[in-house]
Amino acid sequence: MTTSSPSHMPPADTVPDHPVHANQFALLRQRRFAPFFWTQFAGAANDNLFKFAFTVMVTYQLQVSWLPPAMAGLVIGALFILPFLLFSATSGQLTDKLDKTRMIRFVKNLEIAIMVLAAWGFWRADAAVLLGCVFLMGLHSTLFGPVKFAYMPQVLQPHELTGGTGMVEMGTFLAILLGQVAGGLLVALPGIGHTTVAAACLGLALVGRGVAQRIPMVPATDPSLVINWNPVSETWRNLKLAHGNVVVFRSLLGISWMWFFGAVFLSQFPSFAKEVLHGDEQVASLLLVVFSVGIGAGSLLCEVLSRRQVEIGLVPLGAIGMSVFAVDLYVASRGLPAVPQMGLRAFLAQAAHWRVMADLALLSLFAGLYSVPMYALIQMRSQPTHRARIIAANNILNALFMIVSSVLAGALLGAGFTIPQIFLITGIANAVVAFYIFMLVPEYLLRFVSWGVSSVAYRFRIRGAEHIPAEGPAVLVCNHVSFIDAVLLMAASPRPIRFIMDHQIFAVPVLGWLFRLAKAIPIAPQKEDPTAYERAFVQAVQVLREGDLLAIFPEGALTRDGSLQPFRGGVVKIVEMAESHGVHPPVIPMALTNLWGSFFSRVERRDGKQVAMARPFRRGVWSRVGLNVGAAVPRAEVEPVALHAHVTRLLVA
Incomplete structure (x- = not known):
């Protein structure tokens, strides 16, 4: 996340400027975030207290012929997410059209009515009535889902x-943890469990x-929107709207897969605890504690690991961890x-069970690393007037994937597969799906x-990152x-x-493949290949016309002694060509510091020859390097000598 922009920044009349704070926890002291956080926390806790108490009741206490214990979790989970499939499209429209705070308070009023019936x-002890309430609480969450993620971009920088998304994800899963633990414990109280x-x-x-009453008013983003009450046609329209932005749409698919993955585990915990681990209700609650703490920890780690920007490079890391520990969970729990x-004490006394819990904790931690950057990316790159409908499309896809998850898990159980085997299949499938998504959207792999x-290779410090435009074209020098x-840029x-x-760098093993994946533009000297030279400029201008960032190294080659070499005139030519097409990109100077002499730079040998990527530890491990970014250069100074001077000043900043 970088400097403000009209599409990302909250309106000036709704959210005042706030000083930079040390971490995301400072948001809990601010009215723009704290009441919203605690409102969604209470709602998520209530959802899960209710659902898990009901699940435990039909698994351990009631004998309901039409709802066998092994299928109870799947049926309740599927019924809860059915409203997401039916009503998300309408919910997204209402959220874009109406004041966000008004929507939140309406949803909370609905929750009170549902809980009276529950x-x-x-x-x-009426299972049929409670199943009806499961559906209604799914409707409650369907209405709240688009508000949850459309509210934050309007009030957060x-x-x-x-950080805010990580806090909400942490809060959601902490609420899941507390709600499910409370539900499992309270429903087991002899004689008074159901009443409690x-x-x-x-x-x-x-x-x-009560807390929702403190949420500040946030204006509608599209008050003139005409509501289409047909859920079928509007669902299709929302999916087409989301598909218009390829990166966002495939991120929606990635999140939906995460919910498919998580639903398999969450729905099976009561049966897994009872049939595989041979534990009671308290053991089932412990598994949920471990899983939820892991998700929360992973969500909070995102801000630290991402340097306070939307870092989707964490997504492949999360996917790898999810698969590794899902497979190890199978190994740890079989036999x-x-x-x-x-009971809980006897369960904890066995060392084999600690490996199971470690696998669950690490699996869920990596799931947090996987999901938070995707959610933040969708919020940041969705058009503000359509953001809630994009999120509604995400909820629709989530519902579809979770329903398929429930059906497939039920089919596998019916076919004789054990629960650990289902976990193994899910972990392997996650690796396949993740690889497919990352090949479709190379940006994830590149990041x-x-x-x-x-x-890992360096301690990389960035100064002046706010000068990189958050939207629109720009030339980075x-x-x-x-x-x-x-890679560092x-x-x-x-x-x-x-x-x-x-063009010669494309012949370097691994790096050449990486730069081709990044759609880097090869350029050859004009004397060597005039056609390739001109084609590079045409492609560069097209990048700017499409509103993207273009980077150029105007020295034309790697420095041979660590000093800044004279700049060539390619930058000037690109800017002039762009201006002839009506595009006026700012030129942003940058300077990489302390990188000379590292493994990936050239170094002179005793025989006078220069080599790179030799002696990997010649600078030690995790050496410090930096990037200094300057403000946009005035148009009159977009010429080689002046640009050289700007970069020189940044080198010694």
């Missing part, structure tokens, strides 16, 4: 979006409505001896490589020190960058 169902659950659900609904049902290099300069910008690069 309280009656618990008191009578761009550099706060990853009913009172707790109604109390949480009242608390959520556990059949023993009488254990992963750039994040890894800048975070930087010194050329090493073979991975482009990718890490510094939350937006994709197209590079003009010497």
